[in-house]
Amino acid sequence: MGKRILILSNHFITLYNFRKELITKLIEDGHDVFISMPKADENSYFSDMGCKIIETPIDRRGINPLTDFGLILCYIKIMKNIKPDIIFSYTIKPNIYGCIASNFTKAKQVSNITGTGATFLKKSVVSTIAKMLYKASLKRSYKVFFQNSGDKDYFVESRMIKNNYAMVPGSGVNLEQYSISDMPPDKVTNFILIGRIMKLKGIDQYLECAKIIKDRHPNTNFYIAGFIEEARYKEIINEYHTKGIINYIGFQKDIKSWIQKCHCTILPSHGGEGVPNVLLESAAMGRICIASKINGSKDVVDNGVTGYLFEAGSAKELIDNVEEILGLDYEEKKYMGLKGRDKVEKEFDRQIVINKYIKEIEKV
Numbered sequence: 215m216g217k218r219i220l221i222l223s224n225h226f227i228t229l230y231n232f233r234k235e236l237i238t239k240l241i242e243d244g245h246d247v248f249i250s251m252p253k254a255d256e257n258s259y260f261s262d263m264g265c266k267i268i269e270t271p272i273d274r275r276g277i278n279p280l281t282d283f284g285l286i287l288c289y290i291k292i293m294k295n296i297k298p299d300i301i302f303s304y305t306i307k308p309n310i311y312g313c314i315a316s317n318f319t320k321a322k323q324v325s326n327i328t329g330t331g332a333t334f335l336k337k338s339v340v341s342t343i344a345k346m347l348y349k350a351s352l353k354r355s356y357k358v359f360f361q362n363s364g365d366k367d368y369f370v371e372s373r374m375i376k377n378n379y380a381m382v383p384g385s386g387v388n389l390e391q392y393s394i395s396d397m398p399p400d401k402v403t404n405f406i407l408i409g410r411i412m413k414l415k416g417i418d419q420y421l422e423c424a425k426i427i428k429d430r431h432p433n434t435n436f437y438i439a440g441f442i443e444e445a446r447y448k449e450i451i452n453e454y455h456t457k458g459i460i461n462y463i464g465f466q467k468d469i470k471s472w473i474q475k476c477h478c479t480i481l482p483s484h485g486g487e488g489v490p491n492v493l494l495e496s497a498a499m500g501r502i503c504i505a506s507k508i509n510g511s512k513d514v515v516d517n518g519v520t521g522y523l524f525e526a527g528s529a530k531e532l533i534d535n536v537e538e539i540l541g542l543d544y545e546e547k548k549y550m551g552l553k554g555r556d557k558v559e560k561e562f563d564r565q566i567v568i569n570k571y572i573k574e575i576e577k578v
Contacts (some may be wrong), residue, residue: 386491416482
């Protein structure tokens with residue numbers, strides 16, 4: 215018999231990129247699926263599938279319980295109207311404020327910690343408020359899904375949750391959509407960084423690496439795909455692009471074709487990731503991955519086997535890793551990429567994640 219399922223999200227694109235297979239399965243299984251998310255033209259994608267969309271305004275910036283109080287009231291109203299059998303939520307505000315609302319309405323909510331961003335990287339007013347809000351909400355949540363053990367350990371040690379948690383392998387990766395492709399010829403070696411351009415994502419280390427490696431090895435290309443999040447990088451990126459140190463290609467809707475062109479994906483993030491999808495997608499396509507030694511990335515990259523790990527913030531170590539790859543012959547690069555594909559097939563198939571959700575639905 216079909217259940218009433220409510221999904222709380224802060225944006226269409228993340229739901230589309232990482233949850234569409236789950237939502238397709240829920241509809242196929244005969245469940246009534248309600249999605250609460252901000253207004254967007256693309257929302258019709260899910261309503262065309264058979265979901266009922268509840269447009270809910272969310273300020274995605276900052277955490278302020280006073281200004282966000284309206285969101286709690288909104289969620290309470292939605293839950294009272296729909297009377298869901300189970301709720302799934304993603305990202306900090308739907309997790310926290312959804313849990314507070316579900317405690318009022320006695321609804322069962324499964325919160326997914328998809329990474330913590332910059333929130334807990336250093337102690338601040340925001341981190342203190344976030345900790346208090348998590349304690350007030352997640353502790354009484356029906357279930358909390360964590361994407362990596364580092365985040366789970368931090369939440370347990372900080373007493374933000376009780377024993378009401380389980381692990382999922384990130385958002386998983388669609389192995390058919392991101393199918394394996396041949397490693398490009400290695401006369402020129404191509405590297406790519408995919409993500410928002412900001413300090414937290416390690417853009418400074420990537421730029422320094424590109425500058426030094428291009429000087430030593432002119433037959434390399436360093437691509438950057440993503441929005442410039444912090445305005446101060448606009449001029450720097452433009453200068454590096456003009457000088458030919460990097461090739462800035464902006465935000466790409468079809469990132470697959472760019473991964474295909476490259477031998478290696480680099481993610482120099484300083485932390486706050488869940489399980490980075492760019493690493494999963496790149497590995498699924500048979501590409502080597504270099505990443506900083508942070509929670510989430512460490513789960514995807516087996517150092518020296520599927521790629522390389524370096525200390526977050528260390529441009530020198532990143533340069534050393536790039537040099538390692540440049541020292542490999544074509545067959546060695548190809549083998550490393552294939553080992554990455556093997557790993558994601560075994561551990562990060564999106565179907566594994568979908569099955570975890572289905573099991574939770576079967577319990578209610």
